[in-house]
Amino acid sequence: MTRHTTDDVDVAVIGCGTTGLALTRLLAMEGLRIAAIDPARVPRAFPRATHLDDETMRAFQTLGLGHLEERFSLSGVYRFYDPQWRPVMEFPFNKGITEQGWHSDYMFHQPDFEAVLRGHAHNHPETTSFFGWDAIELTSSADGVRVRLRERATGEEHELTASFLVGCDGANSFVREQLGCTQTDYGATHRSLIVDILPFVQKESLAGRDAFIQGGIRNPLTFLATAEPLLRFEQLLRHDDDTAAFERLDHVYELLSPWLSADEYRVLRADVYEWDAVVAEPWRSGAVFLAGDAAHEMPPHLGQGMASGIRDAMNIAWKLGRVVRGESPREILDTYETERKPHMTEFVKLAAQMANEIEAMQPQAPEEGADVPVTERETLRPQLGAGIWAGDDEFAGRLSAQPRLASGQRIDDVAGYRFAVVAAEDCVAQLGEATQATLRSLNAEVIVADSDESKSWLKSLDTVAIVIRPDRYLFGTAATAAQLDALVARLDTELTERAQP
Template sequence: MDTYDVAVVGCGPVGLTLARLLAMKGLRVAAIDPNRLVCHHPRATHLDDETMRLLQTLGAQDMEHRFLRQTAWTLHREDGRAFLQQMLPEEESDQGWRTDYQFHQPDFESRLRGLLAADAGVDLWFGWTVSAIEQDDTAVRLTLLDRSTGAETTLTAGYAVGSDGANSFVRQAMNAEVEDLHGTQRSLIIDIHPFEHPAQLPADSGFILCQGKRPVTYLPIFPPMLRFEFMLLDEDDAAELERPQSVYELLSRWLEPGSYRIMRTDTYQWHARLVRGWRSGRLLLAGDAAHQMPPMLGQGMCSGLRDAANLAWKLAAVVKAESPSALLDTYESERAPHVRPYIEESARQSNLIEALGTGAVPEPNGTRTIETFRPLLGPGLVT
């Protein structure tokens, strides 16, 4: 039986960041993830200046040259006229980095996995899934199953953090309540590798085109990769739209078939949800396990990384007996009020875009420019 200070269950960007921060504090960490290798297609695509500063803390700031510096974000009417725009500053923010970047998630995860592999205080349980969790006043016991061999083992940890995504096993074990903030839509996600960048599409800015019944989001990821997200209605047949012929038709406005490689076609359902109760004894939640939001603000992963930054030093202080365990209760009280405005605003924009596409609301007049907003932390260490 292996014993750790903290077991991190789920090692996407949030879990990897949390494990790295804990190890840097001198804790013994189990990093557990069902995937032996990094998923080869991107899921998240956006990070901000606060995220870059966190990468600097992790020792991975040199990846910035592999990130696309984003310059603008615009919402368009069906005829192409803009009605909402956000111009992103080219100068560095107070965090010492640009405010918005697009990135390729597999590279991001690969770098963080490598940093963990080189750390003697971390054991990588990649290819293992957690099948059972029990806790008492002194420890958490996790039963792990090797996905390739069927072998089973048990780990013990002082604490366990579920950063295991929207369908979190740890959250289910905690029986945590989930608040629905009403922003559920389906999107067909198409990632492509064009052989040449299409001249009619911007190379460093994204947009949403509120067209007909199927609004489309365009995002350059990192050259040459591009993403298109088509918002689907209830009656849309996702399986049919995921077929290559449908993809060629959907993208024909911008690209000729044969001018690109299709990397991914998946239908994803977005939700706007916030968990109540991020801690239950020695179990905690982070990232999508604690909150989910539509992609309109690009703050889903960024919010999860803020969770990791807030939680890591508090867990380290408690494990080292430098602070009482009550310190961990300030984690949710600070983070939940900060992430809620992002969820609510992304849900509002998502619902607006859907309504515009279906004609449920009239098109707005003129063009409005919006500024980036930064919610405040909730009461915690400082009230």
């Protein structure tokens, strides 16, 4: 709904890039009243993010965007070259279908994603969209947050009150500035020239889905085949390089000349960006929260910037829903930062390390006739920080798998964005009456592990039942029906009687 007929909402979301739009969609699924605010009147025409992993694709599935997968592109091999273009090392970027039920890696076109989610916001009767509006003032009170907005096109101003506000407004966050947050710097500030092009011809040297980086030169160069047919080149700047000189079109034409003539493509973007590796402190002040790049930034080399913001949205939306509906105390909102900050900081540190290594790398090609080393890329799956999960369970606080059931459905399609119990058939049959009542009060879905894939998953965890949170992280596991009864009771206590962590 775009009509500005309300000045009282449950949650105001400031900034509607990938994180803010995902959060808006999830809050709508929670049945809340939302104000979605962004200075851009229409989705930005060029992508900022280009990569998503299997966990993010699983989140897209939850958002109702699984059908977009057919528009995404898979990745091939990632190669490292020395200054003479001799291969140094390579690894397969895509590992195929993973335990998450999707391919390990995709390249996508961000404007399409944002267009679909803006459409969902428009269609939701309890979402009021302020696209083309700036937030110019925030005032917190005991009743929530008062927000003053100004429309860019007309100068019209509007005020609204929100019980909660989430700032998803990017690296230069207005909300973070208003909160007076500090930032922990992990020492990886870099500038890169980002050149996105639409080629008019096909070149064998750029064919396929492979990517490369050439190191050991003054300005290391990265190439990515993004969402077909788009291509991206990234050139790392040194500290004394002039931004304006790198952004000039003549420089772009010269940079791409080994592969394409200047008349063989259209430049969609040629801009220098500064990347930082920083984490805000704190992420919350009263009823105001930070998410996405407003809370944490990282260099792009790990491909986890957008993914981390989506994880933020998946984590906080169900908690806000429970608090707004009066099902949980406000203290559970403290677990948003305690869980997410340690988790995503692992990605920031690794991305910072990679950025610094690329700048300093002096690759050495193998001896003539020797095989190019092939390495296996490890998938980073950190455990959540302290929060709503069974801390004495080695599997709790970690991302769950998503096997298919005998019906062919993926587990999340059955569970929806809510708690779920996945258990062996005989364990489900032994659920106590109190446990069944608690699960009904939680609106939790009970799913029988009736396929070989789901049974194998339980067996790999040496358990007969698991409890999955709405954000797909495990609350805990149970080896017997009696342990499942106790685990569900523990979850109920965590959600309804939680003290501050």
